[in-house]
Amino acid sequence: MEFKQPELLYALFLLIIPLAVHLFQLRRFEKEDFTNVKFLQKVIKQTRKSSRLKKWLVLLTRIFLLTTLILAFAQPYFPAKDTAAARSEKLIFLDNSYSMQASGKNGPLLKSAIRSIIKNLPEDEEISLITQNKQFSRLSLSEMVNELQHLEYASQTLDFASIKLKAQQIFKSTEGEKDLILISDFQDNLKVNVAENEEDINYHFIPFIPQNIDNISLDSLILKNREANEVTFQVKLSSSTNLNESISVSVYDGEKLLAKSAVNFAENLKVTAEFKISSEEIQRGRISIEDAGLQYDNRLYFSLNKLKPARVIxxxxxxxxxxxxxxxxxxxxxxxxxxxxxxxxxxxxxxxxxxxxxxxxxxxxxxxxxxxxxxxxxxxxxxxxxxxxxxxxxxxxxxxxxxxxxxxxxxxxxxxxxxxxxxxxxxxxxxxxxxxxxxxxxxxxxxxxxxxxxxxxxxxxxxxxxxxxxxxxxxxxxxxxxxxxxxxxxxxxxxxxxSALKNPKLYYENAEAENIQIPLTTKQDEVVHLVSTEDNFIPQQRILGDNLEINTGSFALPPGNYAVTYQEKNKAYLSFNAPRTESELVYKLPKKNENSNIHSSVEDYFKKIKAAGESTQLWKCFVIFALIFLVTEMLLLKFLK
Missing domain, CATH: 3.40.50.880 (Class I glutamine amidotransferase (GATase) domain)
Known part of the structure; x- marks a missing residue:
């Protein structure tokens, strides 16, 4: 136990005063002889003993009362268990991949995690943040709340090695304790592996686990055959569980329904649906299913441009x-x-x-x-x-x-x-x-x-x-x-x-940097745009003879259909989808060791860190003891004869 005001402990010497006063108040009684007063002498003797006991008890309560008051003013406390933990540099990794669309006890996992972080963030501390596609260093509370409230799902995914590398860059100039807090559903593709002898970073894992892992996914689309006015597609789907009911699969061009079919997962977890569509061009193709699991893989966007005749020599x-x-x-x-x-x-x-x-x-x-x-x-x-x-x-x-x-x-x-x-x-x-x-x-x-x-x-x-x-x-x-x-x-x-007909890809993955060649002749000082119903981008581009090469590595395009516009005219159509790796709902929780801890919730982590960094204040306890001794003294004076 330590004291914030230890100099006040000198006041304990003042306890000599009540002790001295008490001793001076003890007076000697002179004996007087009386005849035939045996009974009276006995009563006087008993009264003298009870009076002496009462005075000693009152003295003790007063001494304890003064002692506890002096100790209370000296502000005693037990030192914090781990002051370094409270002062540690904190970095949060928040998994905003598409698998966090799954529902937990409090709704979608990502939304639930964001609410929990905002509720428990310390007000007077700057914390860094990493997501699958963004990185922020030392955000204040208001900045952190703003970023979290505008956080969207990301197509890119990082594994544990990449997260660790980003964390080391942020912690590069930090001395002392470093805490990396990982908030995720911990899918198997995260590949968490913390070495036993690793000492530079403390890892804290906070799992958000979905309640239901049933999910149906539109995995891929293949152009099986193409003729002048007819195309044949194969759509591959997968399910995490066997289902007896049929699932409807629809093909659209914009809002126009082109074809519809049904698949069943009663016997196989992977099935294929085939569509023959009479069309030479599908500008804004979309394949849709209805499923209560993850939502991002219920749509697959594609584009089929008009064939450019193959030049045969x-x-x-x-x-x-x-x-x-x-x-x-x-x-x-x-x-x-x-x-x-x-x-x-x-x-x-x-x-x-x-x-x-x-x-x-x-x-x-x-x-x-x-x-x-x-x-x-x-x-x-x-x-x-x-x-x-x-x-x-x-x-x-x-x-x-x-x-x-x-x-x-x-x-x-x-x-x-x-x-x-x-x-x-x-x-x-x-x-x-x-x-x-x-x-x-x-x-x-x-x-x-x-x-x-x-x-x-x-x-x-x-x-x-x-x-x-x-x-x-x-x-x-x-x-x-x-x-x-x-x-x-x-x-x-x-x-x-x-074999010479270069059919363009039906779609691209937006998590990859793609070099896409389009048969389009442009002027040197003019650019093309990628335009969807909601977005308008100017991609990196260069002229290659009669073709234009577009590079998508500078930004991640949201999934959807895009028109390639030049001089405000649509020249071609491209589509982008998120990779389907997040549809494999296989989870692997990390193990606890010397360098890592697993917490049941965000609140649990911040409570433990706060408790480890706070000292235990005892002055209130001593004030309570003082009140108890004061009441005890009053009771002794009133009831003890």
């Missing part, structure tokens, strides 16, 4: 290539045939797909341009001539990382085998065909490497693919082959052409 020697003109037709394709002697290299450099049809000569300029196109990811189909210059072709094929020629075969061969599992044949065949009119070739070439798409009867490759390079190992002119008359030629070349 066919380069030929003297042979005809009219069969390609009949297969790769508008509106999907813009085909331009050139003789090698009349090739327009500026057109070649803008190609989306190139076909070399039985070229006997390969100019150096052609090879260098094809290498440049290869770096851009432009697919290439090469039909070898009857008499190919193997050395020149291998030089080109090697530079393109394509299969190379090992020798010529001068005998007739039947084309008999199809690799149905190859991506080129997706959605081409309803079933595998065993017997059909096999096409044949009179001469061909052996090749090294690559994946066989179509094979001869001796299991060597007729059409071989590697790194989006497709090599026909035999000439397909009428002199060497009847392949042009085969039903295989149409799906093969049509699917090769479709």
């Amino acid at each position: 066919v380069i030929k020697e003297n042979s005809e290539a009219n069969f390609v003109n009949r297969i790769l037709t508008p509106p999907e394709f813009d085909l331009q045939p050139f003789k090698i002697s009349q090739l327009d290299y500026s057109e070649l450099n803008n190609a989306d797909f190139v076909i070399l049809n039985e070229l006997e000569t390969l100019p150096g300029a052609l090879r260098s341009n094809l290498q440049s196109l290869k770096k851009k990811g432009v697919p290439l189909a090469i039909v070898l001539p009857i008499d190919a210059n193997i050395k020149n072709y291998n030089s080109l094929l090697s530079s393109l990382e394509a299969p190379t020629i090992s020798g010529a075969k001068k005998q007739e061969q039947l084309i008999t085998d199809i690799t149905y599992a190859h991506p080129l044949f997706n959605d081409v065949f309803n079933e595998q065909t065993e017997n059909f009119d096999y096409p044949k070739v009179q001469s061909s070439y052996n090749v090294i490497g690559g994946n066989k798409v179509i094979s001869y009867q001796d299991n060597s490759g007729f059409l071989v693919e590697l790194n989006e390079n497709y090599l026909f190992t035999a000439a397909i002119n009428n002199e060497n082959s009847n392949f042009k008359s085969s039903p295989l030629i149409v799906p093969i070349f049509y699917k090769l052409g479709l």
